Amino acid sequence: MIDIKGVAHFSIPVSDVDKSTKFYTDAVGCKFLSQLPDKKITFLDAGGVCLLLIKRPPPIQKGPSEGSDGVHHAFIVDADAYEAAKDSLKSKGVEIFFDEDRRGGTINGPRFYFRDPDGTPLEFINRTSYKTT
Numbered sequence: 001m002i003d004i005k006g007v008a009h010f011s012i013p014v015s016d017v018d019k020s021t022k023f024y025t026d027a028v029g030c031k032f033l034s035q036l037p038d039k040k041i042t043f044l045d046a047g048g049v050c051l052l053l054i055k056r057p058p059p060i061q062k063g064p065s066e067g068s069d070g071v072h073h074a075f076i077v078d079a080d081a082y083e084a085a086k087d088s089l090k091s092k093g094v095e096i097f098f099d100e101d102r103r104g105g106t107i108n109g110p111r112f113y114f115r116d117p118d119g120t121p122l123e124f125i126n127r128t129s130y131k132t133t
Helices: 017-027 079-091
Strands: 009-014 031-035 041-046 049-055 073-076 098-102 107-115 121-125
Touching: 009 017, 017 031, 017 041, 017 049, 079 107, 079 121
Parallel strands: 009 049, 073 121
Antiparallel strands: 031 041, 041 049, 098 107, 107 121
């Protein structure tokens, strides 16, 4: 069996690189690392994992309107910062479209969902448990 050590990077398609870079750094809390000269790829740090913003023509396909029944990207937030993260997003005009404290599943804990400027669903979770095999 292959012994995966973690996630090296993941990518999110964006239509406006400048607007999305500002959103992911100012609202989500990622750190800017670098950007290709043509701005087709922007590299951000998301809690020790590299997030690539990939320039794509609009429209960017949107995910589900509520719940976690589709493609989305989840970020772990510490318990003591969870409510402050939610309040910070709301103060920046970001709509929280789903909020729950999930119990009895594979990934448990309070979580809320919001969208980036292109409508990609994102999740902040205070992960209290993660059931593995």
